[in-house]
Structure formats: C-alpha cells, structure tokens
Amino acid sequence: MITRERLMYRVILENLQLLPILPRFNLKPGFGELSVDEVCQAHEVNTDFFLEIANAYLDELYIPGEGLSLFSLDTMVNYITSTHTYYTDIALPTVEEKIHRLMEGSKLSEKEIHLVTNFFNDYKKDFMAHITQEEEHILPYVLELERQSGLEKPDPGFIQKLQSYSISEFEKEHDRLEISLKHLSELIIKYLPPFDDLHLCHEVLNELAGLMKDLVDHADVEDKVLIPRVAELEVSLLNSANSV
Amino acid sequence: MRISGFILVIDSYLVRLGVVAILNRIQGVRVLKEFGAGDPFEAYLKSHPVDYIIMSQSEFDRSLELFIAKPELLEKTALLQDTPKENFTSGLPPHDVHTTIHLLEEKEAIIQKIRLLIDNRDQRSLETHSMELSPRETTIVRLVSLGLTNRQIAEKLFLSAHTVMTHRKNISGKLGIKSVSGLTVYAIVNNIITIEEVSSLPAK
Numbered sequence: 001m002i003t004r005e006r007l008m009y010r011v012i013l014e015n016l017q018l019l020p021i022l023p024r025f026n027l028k029p030g031f032g033e034l035s036v037d038e039v040c041q042a043h044e045v046n047t048d049f050f051l052e053i054a055n056a057y058l059d060e061l062y063i064p065g066e067g068l069s070l071f072s073l074d075t076m077v078n079y080i081t082s083t084h085t086y087y088t089d090i091a092l093p094t095v096e097e098k099i100h101r102l103m104e105g106s107k108l109s110e111k112e113i114h115l116v117t118n119f120f121n122d123y124k125k126d127f128m129a130h131i132t133q134e135e136e137h138i139l140p141y142v143l144e145l146e147r148q149s150g151l152e153k154p155d156p157g158f159i160q161k162l163q164s165y166s167i168s169e170f171e172k173e174h175d176r177l178e179i180s181l182k183h184l185s186e187l188i189i190k191y192l193p194p195f196d197d198l199h200l201c202h203e204v205l206n207e208l209a210g211l212m213k214d215l216v217d218h219a220d221v222e223d224k225v226l227i228p229r230v231a232e233l234e235v236s237l238l239n240s241a242n243s244v
Numbered sequence: 245m246r247i248s249g250f251i252l253v254i255d256s257y258l259v260r261l262g263v264v265a266i267l268n269r270i271q272g273v274r275v276l277k278e279f280g281a282g283d284p285f286e287a288y289l290k291s292h293p294v295d296y297i298i299m300s301q302s303e304f305d306r307s308l309e310l311f312i313a314k315p316e317l318l319e320k321t322a323l324l325q326d327t328p329k330e331n332f333t334s335g336l337p338p339h340d341v342h343t344t345i346h347l348l349e350e351k352e353a354i355i356q357k358i359r360l361l362i363d364n365r366d367q368r369s370l371e372t373h374s375m376e377l378s379p380r381e382t383t384i385v386r387l388v389s390l391g392l393t394n395r396q397i398a399e400k401l402f403l404s405a406h407t408v409m410t411h412r413k414n415i416s417g418k419l420g421i422k423s424v425s426g427l428t429v430y431a432i433v434n435n436i437i438t439i440e441e442v443s444s445l446p447a448k
Contacts, residue, residue, distance in 0.1 A: 111444075112442070119429050
C-alpha cells in the first residue's frame with residue numbers, strides 16, 4: 001500500500017502501471033527526492049485523494065477507507081473529468097490509430113476489416129455518449145448537491161427533485177465499457193487469421209488491455225467512491241430538509 | 245461468475261496450507277490473505293472486501309470480542325473445528341456462524357460446504373444481474389449479426405416489429421451493447437455465428 005511519506009519516485013518506479021494516472025493530477029516524472037505528500041502539495045493535489053486513487057488502482061480489491069470524507073466531491077468530479085479527457089484525447093485515439101494501421105497492413109477480407117473498423121467506430125460513439133451523459137447530467141447534479149448541502153436553506157425545488165431522483169438510478173444504468181474491448185481482443189486472438197505485423201498486433205492488444213484495466217478501475221472509483229458519497233449526501237440533505 | 249474472496253485465520257501452518265489447497269480447487273474462489281496465530285486481521289477486514297472468513301476454533305475464541313461487536317461477520321464465517329460439534333464450548337453458540345467444518349471431514353464434504361456458502365450469496369446477486377440471453381434473444385442476436393433488419397427478423401420469426409424491438413432493447417440492457425457491429429462481435433466470440441458466416445455476407 002502506498003503511503004504519504006514514501007518517496008514518489010520509488011512508488012512510481014515500483015508501480016509503473018500508475019503512469020497513466022499521473023497526468024490526471026498534473027503530475028510529471030522528475031520527482032527527485034520528494035515524498036508523495038511533498039509532490040502532491042507542490043502541485044496542489046489533495047494527498048489523501050491521490051492515495052485513495054493510487055491504492056485503488058493498484059489493488060482491485062481495495063475498498064476506499066475513511067480518508068474518503070476528507071475531500072470534497074468537487075475534487076472527485078475534477079478527477080473524473082480529467083480521466084475522461086485522458087480517454088478521449090489519448091487512450092482512444094492511440095488504440096484507434098494502431099487498429100487502423102493493423103487493418104491496413106493485414107490480409108483480412110474486406111468484410112473482416114469492416115467488422116473491426118465499424119466495431120471500433122460504434123464503440124467510440126457509445127463511449128462518447130456515455131461520457132457526455134455523465135458530464136452534462138450526472139456530474140453537474142453531484143456538484144449542485146454538494147453546493148445545496150452547504151447552504152443553510154437549500155433550494156426547495158432541488159429538495160423536491162431529490163425526492164424523486166437518486167444517484168442510484170445512474171448506478172443501475174452504468175454500462176461496463178470494458179466488456180466490448182474484451183470482445184475485440186478475443187476476436188483478434190482467437191477468431192481472425194494471424195497478422196503479419198506481430199509487433200503491431202501485440203501493441204494493439206496491450207493498448208486494449210491497458211484501457212480495459214483503466215476502465216474497470218474508473219468504474220470502481222465511480223461505483224465505490226462517488227456513488228456511495230453522493231447517496232449519503234442525498235439522504236442527509238433530505239433528512240435535514242424534512243426536520244425543518 | 246463473481247469471485248469470492250476468502251481470508252484464512254488459522255493458527256496451524258499445516259492446516260492453513262491444506263485449506264488453501266482445497267480452496268484453490270473450487271472455481272470462483274480466491275484466497276485474499278492468510279493469517280496465522282494472533283495475526284491482526286481486523287485492519288484488513290476494514291480495507292478489503294472480504295466475502296468469507298475461514299477460521300480455526302482457537303482464533304475464533306481469541307476474537308470473540310470482534311464478533312460480538314460485529315455479529316454480521318458471523319454470517320460469512322466458516323469455523324474449523326478439531327473437536328466434534330457437541331463438545332463445543334465457545335462463548336457463542338455454533339449455529340451463529342454460517343457453517344462449521346470438521347477437521348476430519350473428507351475432501352468432498354468440505355468442498356460441498358464451501359460451495360453452499362458461496363451459492364447462498366450468489367443466489368442473492370443473481371436476481372439483480374441476470375446477464376444470460378434467453379434462447380429467443382440468442383436467435384435475434386444471430387439474425388441481427390447476419391445483417392437482418394428488425395422488420396426482416398419480425399417476418400422470419402412471425403413476431404410483431406414491436407416485439408422484436410422489445411427483445412432488442414432487453415438484449416442491449418443485458419449485454420450493455422447497442423450497436424449492430426458490437427452485437428456481431430459478441431455473437432462471434434460467443435459462438436452464436438461463425439466469422440465465416442460474417443465474411444460471406446453479401447455486400448450491402
């Protein structure tokens with residue numbers, strides 16, 4: 001488990017899989033002899049929050065601990081938004097470009113190439129729709145909820161809305177975006193004829209695997225960290241409104 | 245299948261080793277961590293999603309306070325006993341733990357008890373997450389993958405277009421896949437159609 005007093009360079013050196021999360025906190029390698037806490041403070045990152053995210057990322061069975069209540073939902077929403085940016089600006093274009101190159105240099109039939117490229121295009125569309133839904137509806141709702149909770153007199157209209165809506169609705173519809181990537185990997189490994197460019201083929205599979213792992217982790221952050229906190233806040237806001 | 249996470253709190257190294265060997269034979273089971281005599285396992289319980297605990301009698305007796313404070317833990321605990329049940333002398337009655345495993349029991353009996361422990365939980369989670377397609381839905385996935393429109397599927401299966409639409413919606417809901425290409429790849433990797441069938445479709 002990563003702790004605040006450990007040296008950041010050692011943490012990263014020993015856990016290179018943490019590299020993709022660094023840009024989400026605006027952190028760049030070149031840490032020198034600074035501890036995790038010192039690096040976070042220098043970049044105005046909430047250390048507890050960084051630790052929760054990093055530990056959750058490394059250990060799939062890790063349940064976020066009591067440190068959770070130490071940071072605001074606002075911090076979490078920022079992190080989720082920058083993770084989305086990482087997907088849309090870096091991860092998806094990278095794997096897409098590689099898939100296209102792999103298809104171009106392959107001996108697959110036209111139908112097979114179509115299948116793969118259409119699949120990825122549609123996947124990207126679903127992915128973007130998912131992100132848009134979150135950024136335009138869910139996250140603003142979360143921020144508004146937090147704002148209202150801080151008010152002495154919350155807006156009665158918002159309270160009324162709260163009586164018929166809960167974040168758990170969102171949880172029910174929460175798609176697992178990684179499943180389709182698994183299907184695509186399986187298609188390549190098992191069903192399509194072998195590719196001549198073995199190196200590129202491996203790169204595609206590695207990119208897919210990395211993205212899958214990241215998505216699972218991201219969904220965990222949303223399901224295990226964000227949603228419980230929001231649900232808790234919903235209940236306490238409703239209770240305090242009813243007791244007035 | 246969901247993975248069930250176990251921790252073992254067993255003083256005897258040899259017994260622990262044996263329990264790990266048995267758990268490793270059961271599908272869907274993972275040993276998260278092993279604790280020996282007096283090892284503090286409470287902190288681990290707080291920060292990890294432990295589904296089940298297998299505990300030796302002596303460690304259980306040592307942790308009575310924890311179980312009194314958190315009786316909900318009893319439900320996920322299987323107790324290992326080297327004395328028969330009727331000689332049970334612990335402060336808590338044995339029926340409070342989920343199951344007891346006798347050290348002299350045969351391998352099959354032990355595996356059976358652990359399976360029952362897990363099934364109990366899986367039954368509950370199945371109700372909310374049924375991902376399996378029905379035979380009718382599978383047929384529709386197959387036809388969609390072969391390039392048929394909803395209208396063509398309706399005609400072929402003697403259904404109304406509305407019913408086909410409902411099936412499509414349920415399929416998307418279960419699989420989390422909405423696009424035709426997504427369903428096609430799903431159908432291939434689940435052996436509902438072959439890649440040869442896809443390749444030999446007439447160009448649109």
